Amino acid sequence: MSSPLLADLADIVGAEHVLTDPDVTQSFGTDWTRAWSSTPLAVIRPASTAEVAAVLRLCHANGTPVVTQGGNTGLVGGGVPHGDRTSVVVSMTRLNSVAAVDRATQTVEVGAGVTLSQLQAHASSAGFRYAVDLAARDSATVGGMVATNAGGLRVVGLGDTRAQVMGVEAVLADGTIIRRLEPLAKDNGGYNLSQLMTGSEGTLGVITAARLRLVRQPAEPEVVTLIGLPDVESAVDLVASARQRGDLTAAEMIRAEGMAVVRAVCGLTQPLANEHPVYLLLETATLPDLPNDVDAAVDPRMWEYRDRQAEAVATLGIPFKLDVCLPITAIPEFLKEMDQLPDTQGREVHVYAHLGDGNLHINLVDIDEPTSERLDEQVLTLVAQFGGSIAAEHGVGVHKTKWLHLSRSSAEIATMKAIKNTLDPTGILNPGVLLP
């Protein structure tokens, strides 16, 4: 090992788990979008909570920045270093233990490195379901999903990651371990530190394990319906009536340009009899109520048109991305105004959405740079004017720290900074992420 720090890290995790070859570490330094990329000082692969604690104690003593990484599926630059050879990436994939499902409490304890697919398979083998689902399921890990409070496809019916977290184990910046993994439905002994860690994007501690709630498997597979519609207003109306019936688990939207791209890139056939400006996918327990003359298809394979939007758009170039949330009824007007902004006018804007949650994914590909403060400012200011949130389900990352004030008051940001300074006084955990 070329430096005393790396040699000490190797003593903790084993030399074969300290990666320094740039050809190997580059992928850990580049996020999924390819918009953010730096070479890590090293990638450290601990195998236990005790090893994570020892790594953090050492980095804390040395003042070395630590970026925690799971499946590296983030889209806001929150899981990769910023600045070459300044930070170590702590890759959590070896913390992949899975305990037996606790049937009496309908919960399970899993390590941070367990992937969403593994968790889903484990839950379903015990007759349960893990409520959160998202397209990156084969790579996204529990630690990353808790750290970002991942949302995904079924929030409208089953809630986000926060709603599934009963407790977490985490290591603080100085190596202190805090552990709340007991299956306790009621636990009011003070502040809920597990929920403080949830959504903290690696800035307050390193999540090493979680106890997660499970939900019942549906008696029958859900009904998946893709519906062609003339406009976003009609989609919002259909979501409202589907919600009223009380059996809606997902309500997703694709626009015509997204349908065209996913079909071309993924070789998919036209799903409905005709082409439409807007497509709504509803997942419900029983057939949804639809207008008589509507063009629709009932088939679980309809998910593919929505699931593969991000992958399809990414083949067109490195996209400029924004992930925002709006009051759902404001979305038609918001989209009209967004398409008229100085920097979006006349451009193809790809919007796909977890419409039931009011969560829009805005992607532009015909741009010079995947990061554009002008676009950020124009779109996010409009989001704030409509009473929305600038960070829906992907987090703030490094991308949106500058715009946090549009969604949070200065008193809230000051409180967040006070918490950060208390738990990570030297600022080694994910510097530059979340807080301005």
Ligand code: 2HG
């Ligand atoms: C999705 O819903 C993901 O498909 C990715 O959250 C969003 O590509 C995006 O902007």
Ligand code: ZN
């Ligand atoms: Zn999404």
